[in-house]
Amino acid sequence: MTGDTGTDTTISVRARVPVRGLDLSVTAPAGSVLALLGPNGAGKSTLVHVVAGLVRPDDGTVRVGTRTLTDTASRVHVPPHRRGVALLAQDPLLFPHLTVRENVAFAPRVRHDRRRARAIADDWLARVEAHDLADRLPRQLSGGQAQRVALARALAADPDVLLLDEPFAAMDADATPALRRLVRDVVSGSRCTTMVVTHDRVDALSLADDVVVLDGGRVVEEGPVADVLATPRSSFAAALAGTTVIHGVFGDGDTLRAEGDTVVHGNAIDHPGSGRPGIASIAPTTVSVFAVRPVGSPRNVIPARIEEVDAVGSGVRVTARAAPGVLAADITSAAATELDLRPGSEVFLVVKATEVRLYPTRR
Structure with missing residues (x-):
């Protein structure tokens, strides 16, 4: 050698x-x-x-x-x-x-x-x-x-x-x-x-x-x-980086159409054109959890069912399954207690469009 x-x-x-x-x-x-x-x-x-x-x-x-x-x-x-x-x-x-x-x-x-x-x-x-x-x-x-x-x-x-x-x-x-x-x-x-x-x-x-x-x-x-x-574009890299990835195809403007006809609004980085494959990258720290559908300004409101509720540092990591895939939200322990979150609970995940990044992929 x-x-x-x-x-x-x-x-x-x-x-x-x-x-x-x-x-x-x-x-x-x-x-x-x-x-x-x-x-x-x-x-x-x-x-x-x-x-x-x-x-x-x-x-x-x-x-x-x-x-x-x-x-x-x-x-x-x-x-x-x-x-x-x-x-x-x-x-x-x-x-x-x-x-x-x-x-x-x-x-x-x-x-x-x-x-x-x-x-x-x-x-x-x-x-x-x-x-x-x-x-x-x-x-x-x-x-x-x-x-x-x-x-x-x-x-x-x-x-x-x-x-x-x-x-x-x-x-x-x-x-x-x-x-x-x-x-x-x-x-x-x-x-x-x-x-x-x-x-x-x-x-x-x-x-x-x-x-x-x-x-x-x-x-x-x-x-x-x-x-x-x-800026992870694969599910594994996203999990490693602590972000959630949703796969779909680009629509007109800064939107991505994912599974279940879920439309995700965000900021497109290098928009490849309508109909081309892409991903939405969402950090769990930017996701809020609601027991009832909120009204008002948030552009992304995604119905989901909680799968896991785990302690992470001084807060709580909520993992939930939605039509476009599994998403995560990091919230305070007080918020989790107030919402009485547990596996099987139906919730709404909310994230502002300004917190979502949309990227083209090779898929």
Whole structure:
């Protein structure tokens, strides 16, 4: 697993794996961190396994810079250990019979003598703040310590590409922030290009430059992290960003016609023309809940049935099902008590048109 300083590490993937429902194209610029988001079964892990060479696509290519790692048309498939790709998953998978230092020195020993490999291992252990663990065996480590060592071992191999498949998922909540900061600092100081699979918006915001949202094995949204989370156009990204998305088609003016002939009024961003697909993005903090239909100025009044009422911070998150889909509203605990909200209650969700953003989509 080798990489040459100064080489182009841009990742370009085009892959179709019908048995896993994967059919997509993804690019990560050299030296960048790309977050892969999406619901369970969306194809995130399959994508990184294609890059790692653990899954062969039925049709497609994988390139890192000018190197072709997979090309089904030419029957090229570079084996995993020769790709210059390091994969770090939830399970650190450290060699149980080797010490921490020996684990990290394992890949450098292929290219260097024992003294040089040991020096490289010690350097990476220092970078991940685990040098004092060098002489321990894996069974003597905590989960957080083991992940630090696994990260050092991955980067000690000098990879062109680092793949992180939910590396924090199995860790204690208290240990996650420190390791996240560590990963950010270490990755930003390396030359490799990184893909990180996550369900956590904090991971995306704190680690990644760009984000790709997958659903059903396809790319449904992509772009800079801040842009995608600020103006989400997929249900998963909206949930991650804390907003609600309603799908429909644009009408005349700033309107979107959704399921159940619900007309949503809002502010159109780049109106694509009447009849074209689009979404309405609504923040739960802008939604009010009424027991009876209000009269007056609000443009959007949507009948709904409450599904869940949960405490969120000092307030209450109300999740309700309406004709156009599931919507959320964040209200005060006092308001929830006064309305006597509970699952099954019939309510009206109200949001001003000025608080709704309408965006075109590719659907």
